[in-house]
Amino acid sequence: MIKTDILIIGAGPTGLFTVFEAGLLKLKCHLIDALPQAGGQCSEIYPKKPIYDIPGFPEILAGDLTNNLLEQCKQFKPGFTLGERAEKITKGKNGIFTVVTNKGTKHQAPVVAIAGGLGSFEPRKPILENISFYEEKGVEYIIKDPEIYRDKKVVIAGGGDSALDWSIFLANINAKVILVHRRNEFRGALDSVEKVRELKNKDKIKIITPGQVTELRGKNKLESIIITKDKIDTEYKIDHFIPLFGLSPKLGPISNWGLEIEKNAIKVDTFDYQTNIKGIFAIGDVNTYPGKLKLILCGFHEATLMCQSAYKIINPGKKNIFRYTTVSGIDGFDGTRKEAKKAVVQTIND
Amino acid sequence: MSDVNLVIIDRDGDKHQVLAPTDMAMNLMEIIKSYELAPEGTIGICGGMAMCASCHCYITSNHILSDMQEEEEAMLSESFNVKENSRLSCQISITKELEGLVFELAPE
Numbered sequence: 001m002i003k004t005d006i007l008i009i010g011a012g013p014t015g016l017f018t019v020f021e022a023g024l025l026k027l028k029c030h031l032i033d034a035l036p037q038a039g040g041q042c043s044e045i046y047p048k049k050p051i052y053d054i055p056g057f058p059e060i061l062a063g064d065l066t067n068n069l070l071e072q073c074k075q076f077k078p079g080f081t082l083g084e085r086a087e088k089i090t091k092g093k094n095g096i097f098t099v100v101t102n103k104g105t106k107h108q109a110p111v112v113a114i115a116g117g118l119g120s121f122e123p124r125k126p127i128l129e130n131i132s133f134y135e136e137k138g139v140e141y142i143i144k145d146p147e148i149y150r151d152k153k154v155v156i157a158g159g160g161d162s163a164l165d166w167s168i169f170l171a172n173i174n175a176k177v178i179l180v181h182r183r184n185e186f187r188g189a190l191d192s193v194e195k196v197r198e199l200k201n202k203d204k205i206k207i208i209t210p211g212q213v214t215e216l217r218g219k220n221k222l223e224s225i226i227i228t229k230d231k232i233d234t235e236y237k238i239d240h241f242i243p244l245f246g247l248s249p250k251l252g253p254i255s256n257w258g259l260e261i262e263k264n265a266i267k268v269d270t271f272d273y274q275t276n277i278k279g280i281f282a283i284g285d286v287n288t289y290p291g292k293l294k295l296i297l298c299g300f301h302e303a304t305l306m307c308q309s310a311y312k313i314i315n316p317g318k319k320n321i322f323r324y325t326t327v328s329g330i331d332g333f334d335g336t337r338k339e340a341k342k343a344v345v346q347t348i349n350d
Numbered sequence: 351m352s353d354v355n356l357v358i359i360d361r362d363g364d365k366h367q368v369l370a371p372t373d374m375a376m377n378l379m380e381i382i383k384s385y386e387l388a389p390e391g392t393i394g395i396c397g398g399m400a401m402c403a404s405c406h407c408y409i410t411s412n413h414i415l416s417d418m419q420e421e422e423e424a425m426l427s428e429s430f431n432v433k434e435n436s437r438l439s440c441q442i443s444i445t446k447e448l449e450g451l452v453f454e455l456a457p458e
Contacts, residue, residue, distance in 0.1 A: 045396050118391045127430050159428055187424035245428050248404065249395060264391035 002079060004030035005314050006307075007099055007109035009086045009254070012040020014284030014299030015115035016069040016078075021307040023076030024325065027314060028333065030079035030107060032086045032099070034120035035247075036142075039066035041117055044247060055297060065296075075332025081105050083144070085120045087253045089280075097279060111279055111310040114259075114266060115299070116286040118249035126157065126243045130216055138222025139241050149175040149240060155225055157213050158244035159183065164192040166244065171204040178206045178236060180213055180227055216241065254286075262288050272309035273302045279313055281306045354446060359410075359454035360387045370444045378439035378453065379405035392458050398440035403429040405439040406456035413451050415442055431456050 006022050008015045011033035019029040035044055039062075042051075047063030054060055060068075084101035089112065091097050099107045123141030125131060131139060143149075143166055150173045156163050159181040165188075167179045179196070186193050199205040208227055215226035217235070224237045251264055260267040260276045265288035268274060273281050283306050284299030292298075311320055329339030353369040358381070360366065370381045379394045382405070396402035400421040406429055409415065415437065418426075422441045426432055436456065442448075 041396075045401055046399060049399060118395060124430070159424065181427070183424075183427040185420075185424065187421070187428075245430075246402070248402065249391065251391065263386075264389055 002030055002081065002105070002107045004028050004079060004107070004109045006030075006111045006113055006310055007032070007097065007107050008113045008115055009033075009099070010040060010115035010117055010284070010286070011035075011038040011080065011082070012115060012117050012284065012299075013042060013065060013069055013296045014117075014303050015040070015113070016066070016073055017300050018113055018115060018283065018303040018307065019073035019076050019078040020069075021304045022310065023073065023333065024323075024330065025307055025311045025320065027307065027310060028078075029076065030081070030109070032081045032084060032101060032107065034083070034085040034122075036083040038070060038080065038082070039063070041249075042066045044121060051296070053295065053297060075330065075334055075336050075338075077333045081107065085252065089257050091277075091279070095279065110314050111281070113303075113306060113310070114254060114275075114280065114282045114286055115284045115303070116251070116254060116282075118264075118285055119251040119254070120249065121247035122250050122252070123243075124245045124248050126213070126245060128213065128216055134216055134218065134222045134241070137220070138218065138239060139216070139243070141243060143242065146170065146173065149173065151175065152239040153237065154178070154240045154242060155180060155213065155227070155236065155238050156242045156244060157181070158246075159186045159188075160244065160246065161188040161192060162246075163244040164188040164196050166242065167205055168192065168195050168199065171199050176206075177204070178208060178227075178238075180208045180211045182210050182212055184209045213241065213243070251286075265292075271305075273306045274309060281310070352446070354444065354449040354451075356381065356448065357411075357450075357452040358382060358385070358387055359452070361455045361457060370448070372444050372446050372448075374444075376444050378407070378442045378444065380440070381444065382439060382455065388455060393455075394440060396440075400425045400438050400441055403438060404458075406431070407437055407439045408433055408454045408456060409435045409437055409451070410454055411450060411452040413448060415448075429456075 005027040006029045008031045011031040022029050042062035043066045050059045084103045086099050087102045088100045097112050149170050153176045155178045156167050157180045167177050171177045211227050211229035214228045217224045224235050226233045266282035268282050268287045270289045273283050275282050283302040285294040352372045356368050356370050358366045368385050393404050395404040403425050422438050
């Protein structure tokens with residue numbers, strides 16, 4: 001059982017900044033995210049794209065913003081449950097929430113902050129008859145444990161970075177990789193394309209373009225697939241098929257938590273971004289209120305105000321005063337302290 | 351006034367005649383969003399960078415549109431339900447040449 005003060009669902013920019021603001025109030029945070037890494041959309045969809053409206057940063061790459069936020073909050077030692085989706089929530093008589101993930105990991109906290117963006121990212125599944133039958137029986141949309149592909153025959157479909165990167169990785173652990181893509185050009189980092197080309201020349205990867213997986217075959221598990229190229233079907237005996245066509249966000253289980261939902265977003269009170277359930281807040285792109293704008297900078301503001309109310313729920317009646325970090329400095333939970341240098345007072349004339 | 355008339359067929363097959371401004375640097379995806387013709391969170395997820403295909407549509411009138419850029423072509427090549435007349439609506443800017451354009455949202 002993981003216990004914390006504020007359980008944050010979603011490790012995107014808003015969730016990460018919540019850790020910092022909560023830390024200033026000496027509240028500890030733990031984050032759950034369906035993706036295997038922190039950063040949300042910024043790291044999953046557009047890490048190499050610039051953002052121009054983060055105050056104080058005329059231009060910053062989304063991936064760099066994520067790294068900076070991780071750096072900024074690390075002194076408050078956040079916990080992470082990554083690669084798991086928050087599934088169920090219950091409230092105990094003591095007011096403590098228990099959140100269980102799809103993998104059964106249990107978390108407890110008196111305050112839950114949903115910073116889930118547009119929802120948890122689910123893989124986009126190709127339209128193939130029987131594909132759901134073969135899921136976990138040879139068809140995987142997300143690579144969790146690369147070791148299971150060692151020495152196996154694997155077909156990867158897709159034309160983006162993840163298709164290229166995993167083809168390289170799996171070829172290097174001796175998987176027999178066939179990479180199928182609908183067009184001849186790949187949309188990925190130049191050096192990844194170059195590496196795949198090298199592996200192809202060494203016969204470590206077979207590339208079929210423009211080609212498409214059109215049929216899956218096998219009795220109880222996936223045994224072979226049909227790849228169509230130039231209207232000709234060829235059957236390949238394989239162990240695994242990994243379609244990598246990106247991810248799309250779904251609000252998912254959160255929509256069944258009894259929260260008031262409007263236009264696929266959670267309704268909140270703009271006083272402190274609390275939902276209709278006391279103790280559950282919704283901040284960032286996942287919430288809605290009159291005048292809402294889905295901007296990272298608005299998420300930062302919402303996180304900051306939310307932490308003030310979280311403090312009052314967690315420490316009822318306990319006095320606290322709002323302070324500037326420049327004045328008070330920052331005491332990390334890791335024992336570090338940051339503070340402004342004291343001015344040196346000296347006389348010039350003797 | 352520098353508006354054009356567009357016909358948008360939503361994912362339920364309903365037709366909507368809408369007015370779209372040509373002087374606000376908007377694209378077709380943004381028009382769909384501004385008229386709320388697709389549920390929030392199901393369109394324009396990446397914000398309009400040709401990186402998610404949630405705004406995939408079919409152009410059904412005979413308008414000549416701007417050519418596809420590399421990014422759009424690449425994204426469509428990884429999308430589903432792609433047809434000859436498929437485009438990403440976020441990549442089509444609203445100009446006066448679009449007067450009378452008819453397009454249909456692809457399935458989610």
